Amino acid sequence: MLDTAKRKTMLRQMILIRAFEEKLEELYQRKAMFGSTHSYRGQEAIAVGVCSALQATDLIASYHRGTGHLIAKGADLYTLLCECMGRADGYSKGRGGKMHMGDMGFGFIGNTGTVGGTVPTATGAALAAKVRGSKEVVISFFGDGAANQGVVHEAMNMAGVWKLPVIYVCENNQYAMTVSLEKSTAVKQLSVRGQAYGFEGKTIDGNDVETVYEATQEAAAKGRGGGGATFLECVTYRWDGHFGGDPGTGYRSKEEVEAWKQKCPIKKLKEKLIQDGHLTEQEFAKISADVYAELDEVAKRAEAAPLPKKEVDLGGVYAATEVAHG
Amino acid sequence: MAKPMVTGETQGAVKELRMQEALRETLRYEMARDGRVFVMGEDVALFGGAYGVTRGLLQEFGESRVLDTPISEAGIIGLAVGAAINGMRPVVEIQFCDLLPLAMDQLASHAARYHYMTGGRINVPMVVRSKFATRSGGGPSHSSCNHGAFIHFPGLKIIMPTTPADAKGLLLSAIRDPNPVLCFESHYLYGVRGPVPEGEYLVPIGKAVVRREGKDLTIVTCGGMVLKADAAADLLKQKGIDIEIVDLRSLAPLDKETIIDSVAKTKRAFVLDEGPMIGGLSAEIAAMIQENLFSDLKGPVVRIGAQPIPPPHSPPLVEAMIPDVDQIVDAVMRLAEGGKLP
DSSP states (O other), rough: OOOOOHHHHHHHHHHHHHHHHHHHHHHTTOOOOSSOOOOOTTHHHHHHHHTTTTTOOOOOOOOOOOOHHHHHHTOOHHHHHHHHOTTSSSTTTTTOOSSSSSEETTTTTESSSSSTTTTHHHHHHHHHHHHTTTOOOOOEETTTTTGHHHHHHHHHHHHHHHSSEEEEEEOSSSEEEEEEEHHOSSOOOOTTHHHTTTTTEEEEEETTTHHHHHHHHHHHHHTTTTTTOOEEEEEOOSSSOOSSSOOSSSTOOOHHHHHHHHTOHHHHHHHHHTTTTOOOOHHHHHHHHHHHHHHHHHHHHHSSSSOOOOOOOOOGGSSSSSSOOO | OOOSSSOOOSOOOEEEEEEEEEEHHHHHHHHHHOOEEEETTTOOOSOOOSTTTTTHHHHHHTTTTEEEESOOHHHHHHHHHHHHHHOOHHHHHEEEEEGGGGIIIIIIIIIHHHHHHHHTTTOOOEEEEEEEETTEEEEEEEETOOHHHHHTTOEEEEEOOOHHHHHHHHHHHHSSSSSSSSEEEEEETTTTTEEEEEEOOOOOOTTOEEEEEEEEEEEEEEHHHHHHHHHHHHHHHHHTTTEEEEOSSSEEEEEEEHHHHHHHHOOOOOEEEEESTTTSSSHHHHHHHHHHGGGGGGGEEEEEEEEEOOOOOHHHHHHHHHHHHHHHHHHHHHHHHHTTTO
């Protein structure tokens, strides 16, 4: 059983991730940011459950719907929001946007917009840990859509053969953009993909942050001890459309969306905490209000931050020296 | 053999090696010096690589640093990217460059872009070695010259050694480079012998070399074509035409200065490439020359390269596709007659 302080921290983090996505949506709607959003609302328990179970030296790789993972791993909110908004102060100086960042300073290997593209990156980072004999565990976040990419299978096979310390966290939110899992995938449970490559695969409730936490902790201990990879299929649901301009209604029913909103991961933990006598409605409202107020402040600063200068930085294409990591 | 053989600073003795052996010696040298360097690829460990380059490394460095992989080109290169980001220096072997397109996303959209797209927070120090050359018996999936396709992607460095000494010096620079480097190794050159300096020997990436000095015409070329250009130059010498040969050695970044300096002197340029001409390396270099030297040129910049067909299997078909020495001589003579050479 997790202690109360940790559970409350996880609750706050989930609220923060949701508030961040809502702030992005607001900025997108009033055209204050560039590019689109990929809302993580509804999936917060996975990022928070996984990252809360890690050590500071552990690493994560993310994907296009990645802001939640970064926040949970310890990204700076202002720098992250600046990158989403194409500002010079962003993680990538405005070059990458929300789909293209990386900072080993907080154990973030990177994310890209190729679906499944960073699964081999995470696996390779785990290979480095194994070759070096260090104790890092690497998390590879990806979705049900990525589970059907060839390179994901190639990477998982090598992780199985070499017993790499990697945890494949497959966020099964049921839709690859607009195509349902049922229409794209012949197996019912994606966790069989782990077994297919010789390691454990589990399907868990991705909306229960404590379940995700415990499963990650177990998989991480196994990986650290030389026991190899784990596939965690976290079943969840994306509340919003695939991207900012997608209402998310053309390919799924209102009833389905509503039913999943009832299984809200924040609500779930909140109710458990209240039931256990560790939280009151007033306390929850205060945590929430504080988080939203903090984000308003961050957003004000980010909106006022300068755009990059109009210049072609040829010198930034190649690294002149090795980047000092962490 | 292309001269000068040894172009960089040497510290110790020089010994005669095949290019294949020079590459192997370089891997051994750097793996012994730097514990972050490891080798992975299909059949590189027990078998020693499809072309014998990694032979013996398994026995010397053990299976944690010499990894036989499954047949998964995209996955292998993708894992190398992650290992590089996480502090290692992987050297990957992909048996044929025909297989590089399987890993195009990992090379072009991941390895090449990480540094720029993360605002300089991440770098990817890795090397991908791959064999190229159009040769009979290989056919459409085992004998490509697709190096030109990779010059489109800013962030990749590309090297193509011609001599055993350059193979060592360039590969050593590549392993130590903080960026992803593609090393194209010619099938025709693996067995060619030449002097190789022992110990530290670095050839800078991005520097071409003048292999043969001449005053009448510059042939800009690379890889196995350097030898054909050299043979053509011997024949042309008998006809009174004095050829200068620029061996690119690096395709990205291109050494504009050496190319332009040579053509500014000779005022006539041929670009000779084993790869397809359309949209390729030779097109890029021809454009660069005329943009910089248009009014100085005494004739058009002529390209000779592969015919626009997939690489075929049977010897006569291959010979028809790839420029040979006679074709190079003929092309120069045609230009000479029309353009009053020398």
